[in-house]
Amino acid sequence: MTTITYPPKPSPGDRVAVISPSAGLPGLFPLPYELGLERLREEFELEPVEYPATRKMGSTPAERAADIHAAFADPGIKAVFASIGGDDQITVLPLLDRELIRANPKPFFGLSDNTNLLAYLRNTGIVGYHGASVMVELGRPAAMHPQTADSLRAALFTPGPYELRPAERWNDVDRDWADPATFDEEPGGRPGSGWSWVNADRVVEGRTWGGCLEILAGLLMADLEIARDPAEYDGDVLILETSEEMPSAEEVFRTLRNMGERGLLGRFSALLMARPKTWSLERPTSPEEGVRYAAEQRGAVLRAMRAYAPGATIVFDVDFGHTDPQVVLPYGGTVRVDGPSRRVTVTY
Incomplete structure (x- = not known):
């Protein structure tokens, strides 16, 4: 270890x-x-x-x-x-x-x-x-x-310790960095809806592992920086987010399924899933399309977790991904996920 x-x-x-x-x-x-x-x-x-x-x-x-x-x-x-x-x-x-x-x-x-x-x-x-x-x-x-x-x-x-809080407002719509006018005013935003919890009847604490799902898929394929023994992750907290490339729900499911087949997914005691980015300059979406994309991703995550880690606590829409605001998470550091009190505390 x-x-x-x-x-x-x-x-x-x-x-x-x-x-x-x-x-x-x-x-x-x-x-x-x-x-x-x-x-x-x-x-x-x-x-x-x-x-x-x-x-x-x-x-x-x-x-x-x-x-x-x-x-x-x-x-x-x-x-x-x-x-x-x-x-x-x-x-x-x-x-x-x-x-x-x-x-x-x-x-x-x-x-x-x-x-x-x-x-x-x-x-x-x-x-x-x-x-x-x-x-x-x-x-x-x-x-x-x-x-x-x-x-x-x-x-x-x-x-x-540092307690994370759900964002009251958030944004995932970008403006052109080449345009000086972009930097004259605050980005827009929309009301937050808080976190969503699954299996919130327990308190778990562990070290974090994960990151951007698309990049993890590459590491898994290349067999780089993945523990030889899946037991290395026993009890840890998985942190996952998706990028502005906006992978499909099926791609998200398949990556998680492959982690499950490798014996990784079931090792984690909890999953913090970041709020997905639903808009990009290359793929602008309507508000309705964005809501549908986020719901489909959540369904894909739940499908995989129910198959390979049915007992894990899951917290959806934590603000640490490609959206704004973005909290810092310790990678390899400790996170406490308190389901009964709906609190997430990291250790810096």
Whole structure:
């Protein structure tokens, strides 16, 4: 069984790395990126340090691995932030030096394609942090969402328990990052409906594993960063979210079914399922289509969980995915899911 520990936390005034382990999108869309850097400096009092591939589109896996190594090896860097996700971080994993990273544990923040690195860190014995990419959450138009900012501040600086709350309002409709007018006003929003619970008659606590479902499917197919013994996940809490690619309900079911057939799904005591993103610039949907998409995804998740993990507690619509606001979850850290009181508490 892997021993997993929390890395030391930074303090205001510290230097933090900003890297692009997946795509160098800061080079294409400087507006949200520069805004995110400014907020790291002004709102969190951290000094961001960029690396050679951070703004480079088309960087090689070796270049990105070198940035990861440099960020973790530098004793003056106290945390590491991903600029954004992408789609090929899996090609970086075989190039990483596990002993170098294990010897220099640091908090790493990222999501989506950064599920690859989060899973790698957990297997290395280091708690990571799912959420808070520089371009999206820190670079949000007008201002950071207060719920996102509060969660990130706690994850960065305050060890101990932090209770999650359902968002009163949420949004998944994006605007064009290339248009300066995008950053003049707050994103829109719609009323939240709270969390939905299944098997809420118990209290469970465990370490988290999971992330972006599409990325997990790739790791499962490549057989990378998945525990050889499924018992490694016994009693843990599965966290899952889907991206702006908006996978079909059938694709979601099949991925979970395959996890079940591998002997993984039934190991988890609880599942936190993020509110799905139901709209994207490439696939704009009507409100009715969005509601239908979310309902179909929920049905697919329930279908798989009833087949392979019928006793697990499930909480739907937790705000940690590709929607706004976005709370930070410790990856490999502890989550307490209290069904009778309908409370979820993470440990940062």
